[in-house]
Amino acid sequence: MVADFDSFRCRSGFSSPPCLASEMAPDYFEPNSVDPQQRIDVARWRRAERTRLRQARASLNAGERRNISAAIMTGVQSIIDRRQCDEAKTVALYWPIKDEPDLRPLMTALHSRAFQVVLSVVEQRAAPLVFRLWTPQTRMIRGNWGIPVPPSTSGALPPDIVLAPLLGWDKRGYRLGYGGGYFDRTLAGLSPRPHSIGIGLSSARLATIFPQPHDIALDVILTEQGIEYERTQ
Numbered sequence: 001m002v003a004d005f006d007s008f009r010c011r012s013g014f015s016s017p018p019c020l021a022s023e024m025a026p027d028y029f030e031p032n033s034v035d036p037q038q039r040i041d042v043a044r045w046r047r048a049e050r051t052r053l054r055q056a057r058a059s060l061n062a063g064e065r066r067n068i069s070a071a072i073m074t075g076v077q078s079i080i081d082r083r084q085c086d087e088a089k090t091v092a093l094y095w096p097i098k099d100e101p102d103l104r105p106l107m108t109a110l111h112s113r114a115f116q117v118v119l120s121v122v123e124q125r126a127a128p129l130v131f132r133l134w135t136p137q138t139r140m141i142r143g144n145w146g147i148p149v150p151p152s153t154s155g156a157l158p159p160d161i162v163l164a165p166l167l168g169w170d171k172r173g174y175r176l177g178y179g180g181g182y183f184d185r186t187l188a189g190l191s192p193r194p195h196s197i198g199i200g201l202s203s204a205r206l207a208t209i210f211p212q213p214h215d216i217a218l219d220v221i222l223t224e225q226g227i228e229y230e231r232t233q
């Protein structure tokens with residue numbers, strides 16, 4: 001091996017540099033870096049877990065749902081208050097689908113406390129989410145999969161805090177969603193990265209989600225039992 005790297009190649013131009021990692025886009029990941037059989041096994045396992053977790057969530061009754069949603073809203077409020085409101089002005093929430101905890105009263109409460117409330121929107125499939133401004137006057141329209149979203153005339157802006165609804169979670173902050181990879185793509189592409197809070201049921205804890213190269217751990221996992229995981233430092 002030549003001791004002086006510069007004289008060995010780049011300037012002379014007859015060899016390739018040993019590593020191009022510094023030139024890669026920050027949101028790039030290499031799907032083939034994982035053993036193909038392992039990728040298939042993890043995808044199959046995730047599909048089965050999503051079905052099981054969806055069914056468990058759907059079996060809750062209305063009273064249980066209300067209590068869970070109320071406890072989570074209290075938890076989100078205290079996380080936001082702890083983070084000093086003037087530094088975190090834009091908060092991304094979600095319009096509930098598929099029996100997710102319903103945090104809509106919190107959207108109104110944050111709006112009246114002068115936060116900018118944005119909602120996640122799939123503008124384009126297999127692309128990062130876009131965050132559109134929401135106010136109590138916003139007339140929602142139907143977006144992809146029929147999910148109610150603010151119309152495209154509502155401005156889009158990046159959030160300081162993102163609430164990511166989840167189906168499953170683990171003690172290292174990883175989240176299992178519906179399988180579109182939307183939150184991973186979005187977090188990978190946002191700079192600075194927002195403070196990310198996974199929202200789900202305490203009973204949806206998994207020993208691991210078998211994290212893959214594209215999976216990004218969240219900063220906080222919040223359930224009706226309180227903060228179940230928080231990234232240190």
Ligand SMILES: Nc1nc2c(c(=O)[nH]1)N(C=O)[C@@H](CNc1ccc(C(=O)N[C@@H](CCC(=O)O)C(=O)O)cc1)CN2
Nearest residue numbers: 094095096097100120121122145165177178180182183
């Ligand atoms: N309330 C809420 N809004 C959200 C999300 C979310 O998780 N919850 N998203 C978070 O990313 C985005 C939407 N992501 C979604 C991804 C897949 C499906 C879905 O229905 N998948 C079908 C499979 C259909 C297909 O493959 O085309 C299914 O689960 O049966 C729905 C939403 C943006 N908005």
Ligand SMILES: Nc1ncnc2c1ncn2[C@@H]1O[C@H](COP(=O)(O)OP(=O)(O)OP(=O)(O)O)[C@@H](O)[C@H]1O
Nearest residue numbers: 027175176177178179180181182183184185188214
């Ligand atoms: N940064 C990324 N760039 C390109 N594709 C990605 C990225 N992140 C995730 N994906 C794709 O999305 C697929 C589904 O990801 P995953 O199983 O983690 O979904 P999920 O987190 O449950 O879904 P969602 O975030 O939509 O709720 C992955 O197999 C991968 O192909």
